[in-house]
Amino acid sequence: xxxxxxxxxxxxxxxxxxxxxxxxxxxxxxxxxxxxxxxxxxxxxxxxxxxxxxxxxxxxxxxxxxxxxxxxxxxxxxxxxxxxxxxxxxxxxxxxxxxxxxxxxxxxxxxxxxx
Amino acid sequence: xxxxxxxxxxxxxxxxxxxxxxxxxxxxxxxxxxxxxxxxxxxxxxxxxxxxxxxxxxxxxxxxxxxxxxxxxxxxxxxxxxxxxxxxxxxxxxxxxxxxxxxxxxxxxxxxxx
Numbered sequence: 001x002x003x004x005x006x007x008x009x010x011x012x013x014x015x016x017x018x019x020x021x022x023x024x025x026x027x028x029x030x031x032x033x034x035x036x037x038x039x040x041x042x043x044x045x046x047x048x049x050x051x052x053x054x055x056x057x058x059x060x061x062x063x064x065x066x067x068x069x070x071x072x073x074x075x076x077x078x079x080x081x082x083x084x085x086x087x088x089x090x091x092x093x094x095x096x097x098x099x100x101x102x103x104x105x106x107x108x109x110x111x112x113x114x115x
Numbered sequence: 116x117x118x119x120x121x122x123x124x125x126x127x128x129x130x131x132x133x134x135x136x137x138x139x140x141x142x143x144x145x146x147x148x149x150x151x152x153x154x155x156x157x158x159x160x161x162x163x164x165x166x167x168x169x170x171x172x173x174x175x176x177x178x179x180x181x182x183x184x185x186x187x188x189x190x191x192x193x194x195x196x197x198x199x200x201x202x203x204x205x206x207x208x209x210x211x212x213x214x215x216x217x218x219x220x221x222x223x224x225x226x227x228x229x
Contacts, residue, residue: 033215039156043203045220052215089156097214102148102171105158 006106023092040088121221138206147189
């Protein structure tokens with residue numbers, strides 16, 4: 001079974017600084033998808049960024065980027081120029097590319113942004 | 116228009132009662148899910164339906180019964196509610212042929228059993 005590990009229960013960053021959230025996963029599959037979701041206090045789950053395993057290029061979405069290391073099974077999220085609105089729980093998630101497979105989530109990292 | 120809508124958003128009920136949570140998606144997706152988020156924020160899959168067919172049925176008490184009248188709706192009925200059922204329940208949807216798009220989540224239903 002695939003597992004997703006987020007080793008940082010809590011992280012803190014100063015406004016305008018950069019922070020990196022860690023995620024590792026365990027799988028025997030070669031093709032899969034990885035995601036980062038954000039859950040602010042409103043509890044809505046918001047997709048931040050996604051990566052297809054067969055693509056070597058790291059995904060980027062504005063201030064959010066990932067460092068995808070397939071051999072190491074690592075998928076970290078970098079948030080640049082942190083803003084107060086970035087404060088939230090961040091979940092790393094994994095899904096195989098085959099059909100009828102659910103998304104597996106890590107335990108989450110709570111990010112605090114200090115003004 | 117809300118893409119995935121859940122009702123109600125909050126539900127407070129007594130132990131032993133039966134309650135339902137409704138979910139509807141207007142994205143044309145063919146697969147819908149129920150996830151449970153516990154007090155420690157851990158998200159765990161409960162059920163998945165693809166075109167009204169039950170695909171994933173994780174180990175959950177049989178007091179929980181999903182029903183999908185059509186591929187746009189997936190409801191969750193809970194019998195004989197217990198204190199441990201208190202959690203946030205999320206509905207989500209996806210299109211299986213576009214797995215890399217991930218899921219679209221509803222806003223969650225916070226269930227409190229007293």
